[in-house]
Amino acid sequence: MSQRYLVTGGAGFVGSHLVLALLRGGASVTVLDDLSTGHEAAVPKGARLVHGSVADPDALGRAFAEGPFEAVFHFASLTLVGESMREPVRYIAANVAGGAALVEACIRHRVARLVLSSTANLFSEPAKIPIDEDEAIIPGSPYGESKAMLERLLFWADRIHGLRSACLRYFNAAGADPDGEAGEDHRPETHLIPLVLDAAAGRRPPLIVFGDDYPTPDGTCIRDYIHVADLATAHLAVLEPLRTRSVRYNLGTGTGHSVREVIAAAEAVTGRSVPHTIGPRREGDPAVLIAASDRIRRELGWRPRFPALETIIAHAWAWRQRNPHGYR
Ligand code: UDP
Numbered sequence: 235m236s237q238r239y240l241v242t243g244g245a246g247f248v249g250s251h252l253v254l255a256l257l258r259g260g261a262s263v264t265v266l267d268d269l270s271t272g273h274e275a276a277v278p279k280g281a282r283l284v285h286g287s288v289a290d291p292d293a294l295g296r297a298f299a300e301g302p303f304e305a306v307f308h309f310a311s312l313t314l315v316g317e318s319m320r321e322p323v324r325y326i327a328a329n330v331a332g333g334a335a336l337v338e339a340c341i342r343h344r345v346a347r348l349v350l351s352s353t354a355n356l357f358s359e360p361a362k363i364p365i366d367e368d369e370a371i372i373p374g375s376p377y378g379e380s381k382a383m384l385e386r387l388l389f390w391a392d393r394i395h396g397l398r399s400a401c402l403r404y405f406n407a408a409g410a411d412p413d414g415e416a417g418e419d420h421r422p423e424t425h426l427i428p429l430v431l432d433a434a435a436g437r438r439p440p441l442i443v444f445g446d447d448y449p450t451p452d453g454t455c456i457r458d459y460i461h462v463a464d465l466a467t468a469h470l471a472v473l474e475p476l477r478t479r480s481v482r483y484n485l486g487t488g489t490g491h492s493v494r495e496v497i498a499a500a501e502a503v504t505g506r507s508v509p510h511t512i513g514p515r516r517e518g519d520p521a522v523l524i525a526a527s528d529r530i531r532r533e534l535g536w537r538p539r540f541p542a543l544e545t546i547i548a549h550a551w552a553w554r555q556r557n558p559h560g561y562r
Contacts, residue, residue, distance in 0.1 A: 245272025
């Protein structure tokens, strides 16, 4: 019988790409998603969708009735940094309550391994760049705080109940399935690469570059963009060590690109110009965030297959060209 996995938030951007990777490896997948931000059409064919929230005991019960699960992947959460700065209590309450309910269910159903979707937003005041796993956790927003709290909750769930967990801190997830079966479709869209591509396609007003007076070579913020398919393989790679121990890894390519570099790469890939203007800084944006992914490379042999920014943008562009209205 094939191995069975539960993916919460499997209708979302990173979650749906992990579901694809699991299905392509021959696994059976149950997705638990309330479709509040994810899309039913993003749940890959072959996965079973349980429609409901991780915080709803009835929905959790329906999802776990499909087990037993080899492992659980937890993506379902509120994810907008800016929104969390306006609604801190709602963000922390929802993400911690949902995660805690899921962890309780994992313990009750004797799930041995859990993978948490965590974030670079844990590191708002990095002492050095690139950022490694020994960096102090100083969340940059209530969103980041909610993930820090879940990481601590998982520490105790391991220590007391033996639930092994992997905390994967993504830097800037981007791109789309190289075979074109999934892509990025946030509503509202706040992420740089999809906004740049829609501006190039004339589907949105000109991009506003959030500040060009940062202490970086061209004055715009530098981020570490990682291909969503490479994030998916990292989730598969941690399953083996989770048989014996909990792990936490920072996930990026180790290379940073400025907003201006992203615009230039998008112009090269699309052959179109990206209309843009310079606006004020966005609150809470650090100048530079780059991951040191040496630990997962060294310990598990994981490598990004698509580290080049042009490839990441080309895959995102190809999906968007075929799906100009996203999953609608
Ligand atoms: N950015 C921008 N204009 C936009 C959206 C984003 O200049 O309309 C910049 C943002 O300031 C950051 C980078 O692009 O430096 C990546 O932002 P995104 O929201 O994609 O990811 P984040 O780094 O906030 O997780």
